[in-house]
Amino acid sequence: MPFTIQNELKTRDDLAKFLRSLLDPLAQHTSPGGALLTLGATGTHYDERAAQLEGFSRPLWGLGSLLAGGGTYDGVERWVRGFASGSNPDSEEFWGPMRDKDQRMVECSAIGFTLTIAREAIWDPLSDEAKANLEAWLGGMMAKSMPDTNWLWFRHVANNRRPPRGAKNHDEAPRTKKHHHRHDYYNTDDGSPHDPHDRQQQDYYSSSATNHAHQLEEKKAAKNDHQQPKKNNKHPAPRAPHDAQHYDDQQRRAIPFGRSSTYRFAQASFWGALAYADVELPAPLTWGAVKGYLLRNLRWWLTQPFLSGDGIVTIGFGYPNHNMTENYNSPGSPYWCCKAFLPLALPADHPFWTSAEEGIPAALPETVALPHPLHIITRAGGHTFLLSSGQMCAYPLRHSAAKYGKLAYSAPFGFCMPVGIGGIEELGGDSTLALSDDEGETYRVRRVVRGAEIQVLESSGVPVLHSFWDAWADTEVETWLVPPTAGSLWHVRVHRVKAGRTLRAAEGAFALHGQGRDHRALPATDPTQGDGAVGEKGFSLAASGAGAVGIVDLLQETRNGVAVRVDANSNLMVPRAVLPTIIGEITAGTEVWYATAVFAVPAQAGKYGAPETWVKAWQTKPEIPQEILQIIKQ
Structure with missing residues (x-):
């Protein structure tokens, strides 16, 4: 029998329940030390240990958001143990040191984000030795080269989102000006992001699931730290909320397009990032409409057979399908979908949650x-x-x-x-x-x-x-x-x-x-x-x-x-x-x-x-x- 999830997905509690239903099945695939998740046997262009790290890190987009908003999860200790063993060079589950252009750098974005917004639940329980190991492991990428792409965001997020209490600050200053300039290069003149490899790719991955989300998350981080966002960066793209509305239909589906489609409902994560960043919504967009775009999309996914028989998010789109993937899609890659749970970090009285859900705005042109x-x-x-x-x-x-x-x-x-x-x-x-x-x-x-x-x-x-x-x-x-x-x-x-x-x-x-x-x-x-x-x-x-x-x-x-x-x-x-x-x-x-x-x-x-x-x-x-x-x- 296929694994199914019954959930109306109307409330904040419903969204948290959905997340837990995705996290629970991961327990049986987690290593004893918690650092490695083995969710399948297919390969990627990067090494197997990095793929197992990917399975560990990507669910953190959801778990960190849940914990930051005051939610709880009984299995959080799996990740606390995993941070200790995965960053310990003497552990059998060590993730391995950073090398140039290492996939491990990508996974640092989820880790850095979570260590910041959920530090009491994730960082504080670590021993002093584990904290030192984790800091050293994360800092290992600072001197390494990385692709001149959206990967620069991953280093930036990991460095700027470190826990402010008891954490060593790795100086990124020599790179900051250059990297912020490159971030701007990855935007069009009005701030709309594109795939950093050139200016001819604009899809869900380059916008909703990465660049848009990271820009909006940085905007919130700067606000929390009583700072102004970096002068050269555009936060967020002025056209982005307008443009994103057109890709959804009345039956809750978003138009599939571009690469990284196996991240599935990460395509809707932009709406949660808008709410998280507390941006001023442009008309005719309302918080009720934003809420609708996200929750309707998630409800549609619950009608699709995207889970394995034991509840693991599979590689594929509408169903398990390895034909459509890229060579960077490991069995843990699809959990980038957990970026859609960012609204769980919002308090219950945020207008995203208190507003009545609305449909596609009537003023939207056909x-x-x-x-x-x-x-x-x-x-x-x-x-x-x-x-x-x-x-x-x-x-x-x-x-x-x-x-x-x-x-x-x-x-x-x-x-x-x-x-x-x-x-x-x-x-x-x-x-x-x-x-x-x-x-x-x-x-x-x-x-x-x-x-x-x-x-x-x-x-x-x-x-x-x-x-x-x-x-x-x-x-x-x-x-x-x-x-x-x-x-x-x-x-x-x-x-x-x-x-x-x-x-x-x-x-x-x-x-x-x-x-x-x-x-x-x-x-x-x-x-x-x-x-x-x-x-x-x-x-x-x-x-x-x-x-x-x-x-x-x-x-x-x-x-x-x-x-x-x-x-x-x-x-x-x-x-x-x-x-x-x-x-x-x-x-x-x-x-x-x-x-x-x-x-x-x-x-x-x-x-x-x-x-x-x-x-x-x-x-x-x-x-x-x-x-x-x-x-x-x-």
């Missing part, structure tokens, strides 16, 4: 263009998804094209990643234009974007994403992405392919749950009459309990439709998915225009399938915007 992440996000027709162009990964990352380079990302339908290179079933080709020069054996998809911008159509005021990418040196793709008009269930994609070679082009819609009421694969029958998945000349359509998804060729009707049953565990949300796709052929030396309309409507909460009106909406095809149509006809 469609919005966000210039820094180059996203156009919409909730039109009850489907929350984003159109994306311009983001890319500047370093090797597993499935980076799938995590950043797709044309669209959906809250209810998620996205797919390849499981191999042997054909369209292994491609994970949702929301992509995939090109093959070997008759479909292998495909290339958009990864490196040569140029991208948000344009506004003069005739309608609708924002459009315009971008270029090169599939090969002799093959260029230019793409326009057009969001739905008000209430529509369609978005439009227009591609100009200048092909220097003969190609097969496969374009996918969103992937959706590929089983019907009978728990069997969707039959090849008319989806407008019930569960089914079909592909015919010019279109493909599928319907299941998850909703309805389709794709149509608007311009030529020369492409053939096929309902691709993507290989198991391709999709982030569900292990078995079907993908409506249309496939065309391109002759070498030609320029081809494709105009594609993608239809999608998710199931309503608590109901099976899409609303009955979806069939009529499917039969009403959208039009290509006149400005783009004029370019096609030139």
Whole structure:
């Protein structure tokens, strides 16, 4: 039987109960000395002892918050013992000394944070010898080099958050000015954070789960110490609360996008960090809305099978899935999700807790263009998804094209990643234009974007994403992405392919749950009459309990439709998915225009399938915007 947690998640006590239900199962996986947690046998690019430290440290984001807010946990002594044995060079459970660019540095952020806000429960019980060992171990990273990335935050947090009583202060002064300057480099002009490797990644990890949270936590620390935040740092990004609101849908889901998705509800931790930092909320945001964004997201996660049979948070997203991970995801990595418990550090009379929970603000626009992440996000027709162009990964990352380079990302339908290179079933080709020069054996998809911008159509005021990418040196793709008009269930994609070679082009819609009421694969029958998945000349359509998804060729009707049953565990949300796709052929030396309309409507909460009106909406095809149509006809 799967491990389940029953919790309404409405109150402060409910949130504390949820945290304890995640901490309790860790006891049976904890070493005798408490310093090492072995939660699985899979590997990472760093050593096993660092992975076991990760299992120890990351739950501290939640435990420290619980203790700081006056809560209690019967198992806290496991971590007190662990600090003593893990930092003791003579212990069999010693975490090991710091080396240059050591994963141990990352884990110091949770440790430093917890030693500060929960020092009475964690630091004070340690012996003088244990305190000295722990200080020496933490201080060991000060002279070591680290990546010029958000890792600088981890050293900064560990150094600045040391217990003020009885703790040696390791001087960070020679590095402080440089590091604060680098922190600013990792923000856009208005303070919105991005992945420090370049300025072309903005996702949950670079914002909600790390940079935003650390900036807000530092703001609170400076306030508590009666200091001003560092002059050069932006706390927090002025646009951040505005932008973050658009990524959640009415059914409590956040749009999956980018790396580190296995941290799951850490994607919502920004809302708790806002409350913890006591920021002044910009209108129309209220504390009731902030509370709603966090708690609704956590409630949705409680409906997903993300726990192992003994209650351990697994690697994966909507279900256990190692295919979608990065090489830095150990079995303990997913406990970064515990950053979502930061509101437990707030007193019960904080407005976050005393305010009545509110839904998505009515004043929030249905469609919005966000210039820094180059996203156009919409909730039109009850489907929350984003159109994306311009983001890319500047370093090797597993499935980076799938995590950043797709044309669209959906809250209810998620996205797919390849499981191999042997054909369209292994491609994970949702929301992509995939090109093959070997008759479909292998495909290339958009990864490196040569140029991208948000344009506004003069005739309608609708924002459009315009971008270029090169599939090969002799093959260029230019793409326009057009969001739905008000209430529509369609978005439009227009591609100009200048092909220097003969190609097969496969374009996918969103992937959706590929089983019907009978728990069997969707039959090849008319989806407008019930569960089914079909592909015919010019279109493909599928319907299941998850909703309805389709794709149509608007311009030529020369492409053939096929309902691709993507290989198991391709999709982030569900292990078995079907993908409506249309496939065309391109002759070498030609320029081809494709105009594609993608239809999608998710199931309503608590109901099976899409609303009955979806069939009529499917039969009403959208039009290509006149400005783009004029370019096609030139």
